[in-house]
Amino acid sequence: MPNAYIFSGLPGVGKTTLAKQLAKAIPNTAYFRIDTIEYYLKKEYPQELTKQGYEIAFYQAKENLELGKGVIIDCCNPVLESRELWNKLSEVNSTKVINIEVICSDKQTHQDRVEARYKSGSNKYPTWQDVLCRNYQAWDQSIIKIDTANSSIEDSFKILIDQIKEY
Template structure:
């Protein structure tokens, strides 16, 4: 399919979402937008308590790039239907394709290990504890999406799995 695509990543912290989102952005030549980076920048530079501002800024940056004909990979937990709908709205207003991608780690022990041992990639970002990840608000999905399970797979295997699912989804 010609034209830009908005790849909307969702998933709990530690699921492998950011690693996979960056790999996809590199593979398809898309702009990579990470909500954590924007939100931490708002905290650091503006001294504000961030709520939905990071998402709203990223919607605008995504729209700018999609209008230029550049695909965008949006990396966020995207835990509630409202944020999912807002991402869809960005694509629909510009009449571009969007693909929802939910990243999960079905192996709880592996997921916990990732959460407890990972280092922050965004300077100043406080990573959540396993307890906070388990208690995080995360609404069930009510729309079509691609689900990618990262348990027991390396990045290359997971990316290939995702690319295969995108190809089937795009037919």
Template sequence: MLIVFSGLPGTGKTTIARDLATRLTAVYLRIDAIEQAIRNSEALARGVGRSGYMVANELALSNLRIGNTVIVDCVNPVIESRKAWSEIARRADAPLVNVQVICSDKHEHQRRVETREIDIPGLTPPTWQSVLGHEYAVWDEAPFTVDTALMSPAAAVALITERFLSNE
């Protein structure tokens, strides 16, 4: 199974995705970590975002093919990246679960962005202005959505587990 967490920075994706990956002993792919490793290598002057997603796509595919559950933590802001995850699931003959994480409380979302502790060395944290201006396309088909203004990360993990993994 491929579970892709999508949403703007500061919504709570990483906390929920990491907690679910721990609970399932799943492969956890964090786009921020992959992109920062590419930046640190100084291999690319630009295009890090696309490259990070391409690396993650291939890592997900290889892990799905050997039967691992894969959890991806990413903004996933454009239709192209969403289609790529769908194609990876299709190629691996694995179910795809898209989970969009939002924070409907704008003040809480801003507080999270502005007080966020960065756990990836060298990663520049987003500003509230950059989050507000971040590209994030409307989904063709509405994904399962978790609102972290209305529930705790533990409740979100429990809800996702019950909804998509109860037969696992």
């Protein structure tokens, strides 16, 4: 039975770092990053994106699950609609959907991370103001929650692995 690990959280909290580490640690698992999909969609198609990146990743994940591979989805996943989409993956091969929210509870640390990424010269990262204006709804179900504010990457990853084992 494959697992679907769905990483959620605002930009700059550390979810991509943790998701990529998990992808390296779990064999036979595909990794999909919504930001990457949307970045290339925007380069080719100038219209505003709503849910296209999520849908592309969903169907790619579904195909991998049908092949018996686990999947890791790295996305903001800010609203109920997107969360319901990922939960539909449980219908494929009795997949266990594991929702993981990554947060950074220290506002200054979070802002510093976002601003450092933005200043790196890449225009694909949001500004701090973009992050503050993002519509991000609170979760209404049991999930794994990882706070990266006061933990190293290594410690955060260890906490994640321990929580996945208990889930």
